[in-house]
Amino acid sequence: xxxxxxxxxxxxxxxxxxxxxxxxxxxxxxxxxxxxxxxxxxxxxxxxxxxxxxxxxxxxxxxxxxxxxxxxxxxxxxxxxxxxxxxxxxxxxxxxxxxxxxxxxxxxxxxxxxxxxxxxxxxxxxxxxxxxxxxxxxxxxxxxxxxxxxxxxxxxxxxxxxxxxxxxxxxxxxxxxxxxxxxxxxxxxxxxxxxxxxxxxxxxxxxxxxxxxxxxxxxxxxxxxxxxxxxxxxxxxxxxxxxxxxxxxxxxxxxxxxxxxxxxxxxxxxxxxxxxxxxxxxxxxxxxxxxxxxxxxxxxxxxxxxxxxxxxxxxxxxxxxxxxxxxxxxxxxxxxxxxxxxxxxxxxxxxxxxxxxxxxxxxxxxxxxxxxxxxxxxxxxxxxxxxxxxxxx
Ligand SMILES: *Cc1c(COP(=O)(O)O)cnc(C)c1O
Numbered sequence: 001x002x003x004x005x006x007x008x009x010x011x012x013x014x015x016x017x018x019x020x021x022x023x024x025x026x027x028x029x030x031x032x033x034x035x036x037x038x039x040x041x042x043x044x045x046x047x048x049x050x051x052x053x054x055x056x057x058x059x060x061x062x063x064x065x066x067x068x069x070x071x072x073x074x075x076x077x078x079x080x081x082x083x084x085x086x087x088x089x090x091x092x093x094x095x096x097x098x099x100x101x102x103x104x105x106x107x108x109x110x111x112x113x114x115x116x117x118x119x120x121x122x123x124x125x126x127x128x129x130x131x132x133x134x135x136x137x138x139x140x141x142x143x144x145x146x147x148x149x150x151x152x153x154x155x156x157x158x159x160x161x162x163x164x165x166x167x168x169x170x171x172x173x174x175x176x177x178x179x180x181x182x183x184x185x186x187x188x189x190x191x192x193x194x195x196x197x198x199x200x201x202x203x204x205x206x207x208x209x210x211x212x213x214x215x216x217x218x219x220x221x222x223x224x225x226x227x228x229x230x231x232x233x234x235x236x237x238x239x240x241x242x243x244x245x246x247x248x249x250x251x252x253x254x255x256x257x258x259x260x261x262x263x264x265x266x267x268x269x270x271x272x273x274x275x276x277x278x279x280x281x282x283x284x285x286x287x288x289x290x291x292x293x294x295x296x297x298x299x300x301x302x303x304x305x306x307x308x309x310x311x312x313x314x315x316x317x318x319x320x321x322x323x324x325x326x327x328x329x330x331x332x333x334x335x336x337x338x339x340x341x342x343x344x345x346x347x348x349x350x351x352x353x354x355x356x357x358x359x360x361x362x363x364x365x366x367x368x369x370x371x372x373x374x375x376x377x378x379x380x381x382x383x384x385x386x387x388x389x390x391x392x393x
Contacts, residue, residue, distance in 0.1 A: 009101035012349065019046025022368050022375050024354065033137075035367045035379050036354040040185070040217045042331065043244040044289055045368035051247050054285035055278065057251050062229055062277050064207040067270065073280025077253075084226055087255035092263070092275030094250045096216035096242030097131025100179075102254040102269060103238045104135045104153075109263025110210060119176035120154075120210070125161040127187030127359070128180065130214055130240075140178060162192060164199040171203065177210040178203070183230040185217035188359035189327040189334025191254050197232040197386050210237040210260050217332070220244030221290050221369050224300035224330030231329070244369075249282040267341070272344065288371075303330040306365065309380045310335060317387035320344070327362070330371055334362040339390065353382035 015027040024032045024047045035046065044051060057222065058073075065071060076088040082092035093099045104122065111119035129145075137145045138153035146152065153172065160168040167178065177358040178200055184190040188204040192200075204211040213236040222244060225231055229239070237260040240250035251272075256264075273279075289295065307326045314321035314335060337344055341364075343355035347365075348355055358364040367375065 014061040014302045014349075017118060021045045021047075022371055028298055031352060032349065033375065033378055033382060034183055034363045037366050037368050038248060039243065040222055040366040041153055041246070042221060043222075043286060043369045044247050045370060046248070046327035048247065048289070051282055051285050051288060054281045055249065058278050062276075066272060066278050067101065067275065069281060071275055071277060072278055073284060074275040076283050077280055077287065080284070080291075081253070081255060083108040085239070085255060085293065086229075086257065087239065088258040089256060089261055091254045091256075091269065092269055092279070093242070093252035093254065094273050094279070095252050096214075096240065097133045097136045098271065098274070099216065099242055099252040099254040100139070100214060101128045101171060103135050103179065103214075104139070104253065105239050105269060106214060106238055106256060106260060106264050107179075107188075107210050108267060109262055111176045113263040117174075118174055119209075120153060121157060121172070121174035122177045122179050122356075123157050123159060123167055123170050123175060123180075124179050125184075126158055127161060127184055127190065127216075128158075128184035129139045129184070130179070130181075131216075150220035154303045161187075161190060162196045162293070163241045164196055164203075167200065169257045171209070175207065176356065177212050179212040181214045181216075181218060181224060181233065183329055183332060184217040185332070185364070186358055188362040189332065189364060191327075191329060192232070194232055197229075197234055204237070207360060212236060212238040212240070214240045216240050216242040219330070220286070221296060222330055222332045222366070223328075224284045224296060224303055226296065228329065245280060245283050245286060247282060247286040249279055249284045251279040266364070285367060295369075299330050301368075302367075302371055302373075303333070305373060306331065306333060306367075306376050306379070308375055310365075310383075312381050313384050313387075316384065319392075320387040320390055322361075331365075331367055332373070334358055335365070337361050337363050339393075342385065348383060351382045351386040351389070353379055353386070355383075 018025045019350040087372040128140045130139045157170045238256045325387045327334040356364040
């Protein structure tokens with residue numbers, strides 16, 4: 001059968017037609033509480049007036065110029081990110097996986113211009129997800145991402161997550177960097193331990209390696225700090241950002257220290273659309289909202305409230321949810337399930353709540369960051385109803 005849209009997704013048979021705050025509405029008029037937020041993208045829910053205004057204003061002024069000219073929105077966003085992170089400069093992309101691709105290239109080029117071209121390797125971790133380009137799938141050991149696409153980019157060594165001894169043992173004369181998600185998203189909402197993160201920083205310093213953090217999902221306020229690394233008391237050399245930074249408009253970025261960017265000089269990389277005026281207008285508007293005093297406190301408070309409410313609810317459904325603490329940080333949370341998480345996500349949708357599966361058995365909750373307590377109460381009611389009515393095997 002011919003499928004005009006390439007069938008690479010197992011899509012739910014519903015059409016979303018409108019969004020408003022924390023809710024989406026489908027073509028049949030059904031209303032959904034959105035605790036998926038387009039997979040951690042709609043940081044301010046749907047159609048936030050400040051973001052709509054920024055996009056409209058830019059749409060009426062100028063859409064695209066290419067990177068042949070200065071783009072004032074890029075300069076403003078890069079400068080603002082410089083002020084609030086470890087980074088000195090930014091390269092803008094249209095997606096997360098492009099930011100990862102930039103990070104891999106920057107790491108290789110760094111060692112190349114330092115006269116160590118043999119250090120092309122990067123150590124990465126089991127259950128990692130860095131996107132779908134050939135570079136990004138080379139950085140993972142997940143069969144479902146890699147099967148049929150080999151041979152992949154050489155130089156990646158995948159070791160168990162949170163296993164510092166395994167990292168140390170994997171470092172050899174070819175190692176140039178270490179790349180990880182501080183809080184693994186697709187892999188099942190697994191945070192790096194503080195000792196692990198500090199240990200990686202120390203290993204990088206000792207061996208002259210670049211520490212690359214993929215904060216595409218856990219960055220931009222999601223964990224209750226602007227970036228997750230802040231909670232570990234370390235800084236990376238390179239960091240990838242996307243998802244929340246555009247609030248729903250496609251934007252990504254790779255941020256680096258001045259030192260780590262040593263190789264990325266004129267002509268080494270480019271993107272036709274990356275950092276276009278529309279994307280930059282929206283990303284700057286997202287940052288306006290995130291940097292408002294008290295906003296990150298709100299995310300932390302809502303994260304704690306959500307976790308507490310979920311931990312009250314899950315023991316009532318011992319056949320659906322595992323008896324273990326809710327995972328994650330801030331408003332990036334996961335509940336370990338005893339039933340296939342994909343089935344539970346599908347069933348919960350019929351109870352009017354959107355969630356996402358992470359791995360085989362984790363139900364992931366990624367609500368808009370500006371949710372209010374009433375949304376949390378509603379979410380827990382709907383999840384509880386879904387657990388109650390989940391068809392018994
Ligand atoms: C989503 C994601 C990516 C890929 O981003 P795309 O925009 O889909 O290319 C990479 N890394 C992490 C941690 C992600 O969550």
